Amino acid sequence: MPLTFTLDPSVDRALRDGLLDLWTEVTDAGGAVGFVAPAQREAIRAELVRHFVAMAEGRTRLLVGHDEEGRVAATAFLTANTHRLMTHWLWLYTVMVHPRHQGKGYGRDLLAAAAEAARGVEGVEAIRLTCRGGLGLERFYASCGYKEVGRVPGAIRVAPGDDRDDVIMLLPLA
Numbered sequence: 001m002p003l004t005f006t007l008d009p010s011v012d013r014a015l016r017d018g019l020l021d022l023w024t025e026v027t028d029a030g031g032a033v034g035f036v037a038p039a040q041r042e043a044i045r046a047e048l049v050r051h052f053v054a055m056a057e058g059r060t061r062l063l064v065g066h067d068e069e070g071r072v073a074a075t076a077f078l079t080a081n082t083h084r085l086m087t088h089w090l091w092l093y094t095v096m097v098h099p100r101h102q103g104k105g106y107g108r109d110l111l112a113a114a115a116e117a118a119r120g121v122e123g124v125e126a127i128r129l130t131c132r133g134g135l136g137l138e139r140f141y142a143s144c145g146y147k148e149v150g151r152v153p154g155a156i157r158v159a160p161g162d163d164r165d166d167v168i169m170l171l172p173l174a
Contacts, residue, residue: 002109003066003073003106005110011052016048023039025099026096026098027044032135059080062075063113063117065110074096078091080121088124095110111141134164
């Protein structure tokens with residue numbers, strides 16, 4: 001059964017807790033979402049609050065996918081580029097699908113919903129994201145229409161002696 005996506009939902013306790021649980025469980029499953037396992041729930045909570053602040057300031061929009069049981073199953077944050085010469089594209093951050101839903105095509109559905117949301121923003125012509133190299137993520141994003149446009153070798157230090165490339169991907173919306 002497909003996910004139900006909502007752009008800019010009202011943030012209540014259930015959504016906040018669902019997002020925190022999702023981010024923690026994705027991290028613990030080895031997901032490349034800004035943290036490494038074992039998840040430090042309070043560090044993730046602090047980062048989630050930063051996203052909420054950006055949302056309140058109108059710089060970031062939240063896209064949430066709920067599963068058939070109403071649980072938070074996927075999410076992404078669309079963030080406006082504030083540089084006056086780069087407002088024609090936006091960032092996609094913290095793209096996550098719950099580990100229990102891996103392999104169901106929900107990642108593709110999430111990216112399609114994010115592209116649709118971005119198309120609804122006046123003047124936006126592309127989505128840009130970065131991903132951690134070494135996990136095959138760039139192949140997944142490429143299969144969804146994103147193109148690798150840059151790579152910074154060793155820019156992400158997962159652990160001492162474990163540096164990964166920061167891969168820059170772009171999806172033209174036209």
